[in-house]
Amino acid sequence: MSATSDNQTGGIYDVIVLGAGPVGQNVADHARAAGLSVAVVERELVGGECSYWACVPSKALLRPVIAVADARRVDGARQAVTGRLDTGRVFARRNRYVTDWDDTGQAEWVKSIGADLFRGHGRIAGPRRVTVTGDDGAHHSLTARHAVAIATGSGPALPDIPGIEEARPWTNRHGTDSSSVPARLVVVGGGGVGVEMATLWQGLGSQVTLLVRRRLLPRMESFAGELIERSLTEAGAEVRTGVQVTGLRRPDPAGPVTLTLDDGGELEADEVLFATGRAPATGDIGLDTVGLTPGSWLDVDTTCLVDGVDGDWLYALGDVNHRALLTHQGKYQARTAGDAIAARAAGRPVDDAPWGDHATTADQHAVPQVFFTDPEAAAVGLSAEQATGAGHRVQVVDVEFDAAQGAKLYADGYRGHARMVVDLDREVLLGVTFVGPGVSELLHSATVAVAGEVPLKRLRHAIACFPTVSEIWLFLLAAYRRD
Numbered sequence: 001m002s003a004t005s006d007n008q009t010g011g012i013y014d015v016i017v018l019g020a021g022p023v024g025q026n027v028a029d030h031a032r033a034a035g036l037s038v039a040v041v042e043r044e045l046v047g048g049e050c051s052y053w054a055c056v057p058s059k060a061l062l063r064p065v066i067a068v069a070d071a072r073r074v075d076g077a078r079q080a081v082t083g084r085l086d087t088g089r090v091f092a093r094r095n096r097y098v099t100d101w102d103d104t105g106q107a108e109w110v111k112s113i114g115a116d117l118f119r120g121h122g123r124i125a126g127p128r129r130v131t132v133t134g135d136d137g138a139h140h141s142l143t144a145r146h147a148v149a150i151a152t153g154s155g156p157a158l159p160d161i162p163g164i165e166e167a168r169p170w171t172n173r174h175g176t177d178s179s180s181v182p183a184r185l186v187v188v189g190g191g192g193v194g195v196e197m198a199t200l201w202q203g204l205g206s207q208v209t210l211l212v213r214r215r216l217l218p219r220m221e222s223f224a225g226e227l228i229e230r231s232l233t234e235a236g237a238e239v240r241t242g243v244q245v246t247g248l249r250r251p252d253p254a255g256p257v258t259l260t261l262d263d264g265g266e267l268e269a270d271e272v273l274f275a276t277g278r279a280p281a282t283g284d285i286g287l288d289t290v291g292l293t294p295g296s297w298l299d300v301d302t303t304c305l306v307d308g309v310d311g312d313w314l315y316a317l318g319d320v321n322h323r324a325l326l327t328h329q330g331k332y333q334a335r336t337a338g339d340a341i342a343a344r345a346a347g348r349p350v351d352d353a354p355w356g357d358h359a360t361t362a363d364q365h366a367v368p369q370v371f372f373t374d375p376e377a378a379a380v381g382l383s384a385e386q387a388t389g390a391g392h393r394v395q396v397v398d399v400e401f402d403a404a405q406g407a408k409l410y411a412d413g414y415r416g417h418a419r420m421v422v423d424l425d426r427e428v429l430l431g432v433t434f435v436g437p438g439v440s441e442l443l444h445s446a447t448v449a450v451a452g453e454v455p456l457k458r459l460r461h462a463i464a465c466f467p468t469v470s471e472i473w474l475f476l477l478a479a480y481r482r483d
């Protein structure tokens, strides 16, 4: 890097990464491992939304809620769990996992891999160029020899409802960083954030009302939402489906918030949390300088090169490409694109055929996802509806978990459901869904089967240990053979 004048520097790097969330960090790591020089630009905290206001704090907070629910399902243990959650300690646990919102450790890690970290807001300034307006007023003008990787993530998308600004709603931010429990909390939206936040805050002692337009977890098999709704209701939450918020008011900033609903009713709460989806963080990153539309999701090819930009230099990874808004999927894209960038930089061939080294094929066929609700909901690949919609000839196989002795021993009265969607033409799995206590750790077996396109004839020989929850596989495969 060279100093050009006071407070201004310039630098040439092989790769410039915009955004140091989990995805930006991973592409930087892979590019560095290939011997490329890397600049990483971050405007807030190194580690991104995932580390500080999404995956990590939400799971740190949810774990005690679910651990207690699990213990209460085991006779003998249930009698030992008589008190309420110690919310002070739950919040302290969360604070440890987010290192008190101090990113020193992650910033050190960026330096330890040999990348340069620029703190400030990054913008593309034409082909292969990035400017950084530093937090300290410094201005950096960077040039990329080979690639610019956009990994700026996403933020909450709030609906345009009268009074929403006055209401000062929680989003994933306060939903994960609050250290006080509102007595009454309304959660709007029944996607992943909505169901996890409802589970979490009801578990911590709020009286939660969950407002959902259609059904819970609409992208999963419908039994997932049904089982979670039932258990949220049993935990004391109110789940209202088929309802929309039409207005909000909070005349006294320190007072309650009132929501008006499309059925004419009103609802008063101490806080309202909107979990109504995400918007790409691409509004102010200079997309117009390379012919793209600011504020849009970025379409990419299988190596994560952005469509419509000449010269094979601009990549978009993670939430911004809208393929699968999940940390593990974004990191997979980062590993794959990092290797593709290195191959292109060295003039080596790029293996972008399906399932090739530089192709993100799993994005289309085998995206795993777990919602840490009670019960947990875990799925990979296509749901039955998605599979038939895509034109596959399928057989849908359903089994209740209590068929498996392992599940019964895991939790008295184990309640859960499993489904596999079989491609009848190839006799491989297109998708698998598990809903039940402890199923999150079962999902990877299904991911291996779906991504590996393991023939069912062979899968029969993958034996689950007795007595584990995994025995559900035996019952799924037996039901398929019987059908």
Ligand SMILES: Cc1cc2nc3c(=O)[nH]c(=O)nc-3n(C[C@H](O)[C@H](O)[C@H](O)COP(=O)(O)OP(=O)(O)OC[C@H]3O[C@@H](n4cnc5c(N)ncnc54)[C@H](O)[C@@H]3O)c2cc1C
Pocket: 018, 019, 020, 021, 022, 023, 024, 041, 042, 043, 044, 045, 046, 047, 048, 049, 050, 051, 053, 054, 055, 056, 058, 059, 120, 121, 122, 123, 151, 152, 153, 154, 172, 176, 193, 281, 284, 285, 317, 318, 319, 320, 324, 325, 326, 327, 328, 329, 330
């Ligand atoms: C409540 C919640 C819970 C979730 N739980 C899970 C989960 O359990 N598992 C899972 O897989 N996924 C989960 N997700 C999704 C997950 O958080 C995202 O998929 C993931 O954070 C995406 O990573 P990313 O690196 O693309 O973006 P981010 O984590 O959003 O990081 C982007 C980074 O870029 C920076 N940035 C943005 N613009 C600029 C700019 N112009 N200049 C410099 N820096 C910039 C940001 O400050 C940020 O640090 C959850 C999401 C939410 C909201």
Ligand SMILES: NC(=O)c1ccc[n+]([C@@H]2O[C@H](COP(=O)([O-])OP(=O)(O)OC[C@H]3O[C@@H](n4cnc5c(N)ncnc54)[C@H](O)[C@@H]3O)[C@@H](O)[C@H]2O)c1
Pocket: 159, 188, 189, 190, 191, 192, 193, 194, 196, 211, 212, 213, 218, 244, 245, 275, 276, 277, 278, 324, 325, 326, 369, 370, 371, 372
């Ligand atoms: N454990 C996990 O892996 C995990 C947890 C949370 C979130 N995530 C990911 O983060 C992303 C964002 O999650 P999310 O739940 O914010 O988004 P989402 O898009 O999954 O769900 C948002 C929901 O809000 C509804 N909605 C939209 N506008 C509304 C309105 N005006 N009124 C009422 N409802 C409205 C939508 O119909 C949708 O069901 C998702 O892709 C999700 O997979 C992952």
